[in-house]
Amino acid sequence: MTSKFDRHRRLRSSAAMRNLVRENHVHIEDLIYPLFVVEGSNIKEEIPSMPGVYHFSLDMLAEEMKEIVAAGIQSVLMFGVPEFKDACGSEAYNDQAITQQAIRQIKESYPEMIVIADTCLCQYTDHGHCGVLHEGEVVNDETLKLLAATAVSQAKAGADIIAPSNMMDGFVIAIREGLDEAGFAHIPIMSYAVKYASSFYGPFRDAAHSTPQSGDRKSYQMDPANAREGLLEAASDVREGADFLIVKPALAFMDMVLRLRENFHVPIVAYNVSAEYSMVKAAAANGWIDEERIVMETLVGFKRAGADLIITYHAKDVAKWLTR
Template sequence: MTLKFARHRRLRTTAALRSMVRENHVHVNDLIYPLFFVEGTNKKNEIPSMPGVYQFSLDRLGEELDEIVSLGIKSVLVFGIPEHKDDCGSEAYADTGIVQKGIRVIKERYPELVVIADTCLCEYTDHGHCGVVHDGYVDNDESLELLIKTAVSQAKAGADIIAPSNMMDGFVAAIRAGLDEAGFQNIPVMSYAVKYSSAYYGPFRDAANSAPQFGDRKTYQMDPANAREGLREAASDVEEGADFLIVKPGIAFMDMLYRLRETFHLPMVAYNVSAEYSMVKAASANGWINEREIVMETMLGFKRAGADLIITYHAKDIAKWLREGGY
């Protein structure tokens, strides 16, 4: 009997052949590694819910930067935990704020490292919300004024990219105008264009001490049930001058990465968030999964869905695995 059918397996017979026809690849240049700064001295505090991720005081930051650069990672996303919090998050835009000081430390040691500044107020407010609160509600337009001040202060400190994550309406337009007026026309805006109100952020709130003290963030972060809304949000950000678009969380919303990739032609960023990281670490610690294979499959999934860049707490491990080859 002669059967005619496609022999797809011909291209899978050896590792070399599989490598030749591989459609997507993960490169170290794709990776953005988050960093957390704290006030004080001689601090390297491991985050209990995020094994292998630390808060660093600025005098200990150099050891982390040395490792990051030695691994070939080109970019970091920076967050700060201040000693003082108030109702308007004043430490977010202070010239002596923890993030501003941290950016200067990075730029003094490694000026070529791309520093992305997360621009939000939640870590700096005593109520834990991402803006100014009146009668239990976050005031959109009043919050924009403080976010502009924060972005400009971060740019003055040496940030290469401003990444607003607050999800106020008009935040890209406001920050773009503020940066331009302050003389920072060449500083790009990496917008958290599609950011869902998600349970996947739990460990991050431990890391950044940013949990809301009342209510939740559902009036400004997006409903996880909605996709068309995400396209509207992203379209607004593109019109307002965004240079990059972030989808957050990454794994649960790869469909949005794909939708945005098919719709817009800006660089696309997947945020592989804290719980996505922590679940892998927990399962690996119990011997339930192969951590390396799971992580690399996830990264390839992001690339296949359309991500150009990936923010991930796995970045240092991935950089080491890439040196060993196979991806």
């Protein structure tokens, strides 16, 4: 029999009451919006597997940035897609490459915008792996040198935060030391600390043109079955100087957001990845779901699990929903 003291519904009786006691909220300043920049001019091409997400040339990026700023979004995550690729991903650390050009352009026009630079080699290498290959295997320590050079080049271009996504052992300390030696001790590192070898990245690989030409990334990205391993990865990164920790993907691994929140005191970032986005878009296009309600429920779930920030392709839509 229900006790007279067990009246939980008292606090759910009206919309105003529910708003009064709501524990978690999504704010515009929590959102980080990914951008894909390409070489050329007059390019705004929708990525087929990611409706509403585009490749932008620098001239078209200017118009997109106006929309982003007008929406109130304060942070963007930059991905460059170069035309030239080679075995060592040299365009990643070329000061005049497309990513560095885009960073400079944004910071010149919007100095208050937080520009986060994804730091990896996969979209710059002709083989599509996140590091240098030797006899078909990714060479860890040789790759670290190139990642540090990439981070320094991105910082020189004006990046506010370096976000290494490569999952090499020791990547945080290699980048930290590289930044410090180059005079960028003030630049924080947002580490992809818990990044799984996931099937949820398919549409992103279309966007970044980064599908491996052979093999897979299971030797350096994490096994989706493992959780304790993620805590070890995160602890290493914090020890080496990481200022933020990312969980990627976020939706299928929300338990890892909670585990990191309970064990570390740095900001936790949930990456709402490409397939999570595309599945919602596809279902909404077929009329099977209410897109806004599904997206907001998902993002509130990330916050409830302990995320401070959310990287999401839904950011512009969410910003509109929050301010209407």
